[in-house]
Amino acid sequence: MKKHGICSKAGLVAIGVGLFMLLTFGQSSSASAKTTQQSVASFNKVKVNLVSNDLKITTGDHFSVKTTNDKRLKPRIEVKDGTLQIKASKKQAQANQHNKWATVEITLPKGQQLENLEYQNVNGDLYVDQQEIDKANLESNTGSVKIKRSTINQGSTVSLDNGGLTITKGRLEGGVFNLKNGNLQMNNVSQRGTTKISNKNGDNEVIGANRKSGYALKTNNGTNKLFKKTTDDHQLTQKSKNSNQLSLTNENGDNTIKE
Known part of the structure; x- marks a missing residue:
């Protein structure tokens, strides 16, 4: 009877700890989701290297990038020599962590042509709408690619493993x-x-x-x-x-x- 009581108490403690961890970490993860939008310098090329993000490229009033992601895993964004570069955060790239809720939205002014679009992603979808692109090179391990109302003027390459x-x-x-x-x-x-x-x-x-x-x-x-x-x-x-x-x-x- 004594051993049975000890086992019962241990079981209740384990269940309590499990519920505490689930609630605590679940709430902290949801709370860490953050949306930010920033204007960026003009660009005519895009180079993207992500681990776990959906990417959307659309037209709007000005050059901008909008991200929604775990604030600890925000991708790195930089415009250099006319190229918008978006890379997975160092922490995410090193640990190959899943970035829950993660999306990146690139906006270009209407009529702006892209000379080149390079896209690499481990786990995420790509959506392109109303773009004129001279050349596209798209690679994804897991995720779909949707291109709508867009023109790709030169030979493009697409490699999809699962999607x-x-x-x-x-x-x-x-x-x-x-x-x-x-x-x-x-x-x-x-x-x-x-x-x-x-x-x-x-x-x-x-x-x-x-x-x-x-x-x-x-x-x-x-x-x-x-x-x-x-x-x-x-x-x-x-x-x-x-x-x-x-x-x-x-x-x-x-x-x-x-x-």
Whole structure:
């Protein structure tokens, strides 16, 4: 009976300590979230290297950066030689800590063109709206990329390990897109030059495609659909000598192109 009483008391103490830690650290974490907005010098290039933040790039009245994050893990922000540089805080980068609630929003004046966008992120989504970008290089381990009403004028590269890519109502001047585990969606995108898309596990879908362009669809395990043609064969092509070419290559998933 004595041992049983000791065990019961020890159990109650452990439960109490656990609840105290949960409430204390949960409250302190929530309380540490902070939103700040700062004006920055003008820039025409963006270089981003983050660990656990969502990033949004939009248009507005002036150059600014808005962050919402754990105040202990605020990213470093600097404009140097016309390049806006945003890097994960040293503490977060060293410990690879998850930055809860973390978002970064970059605002450029309407009509401001970006010569280059370099983006690297370990865990977070990217959203780009109403931008004209000469060249983009985007890399992410876990997170989706959404590009809307934007133009990418030169060959761009996108590499996503776990996440989808969505491009809507924009223009591409060729590029190379590599997805390992996620879906590709292109909706009403004007495409010129040669664009190559490869996917390991996920579907590729293009809506609003131009019948006059050239297409090459290939999948090892899935269906190819090119306008009204549908086949379970590994490959389907159209107008291979056209100067504008879109190539969809898939390991496990469907390739679909529609008007």
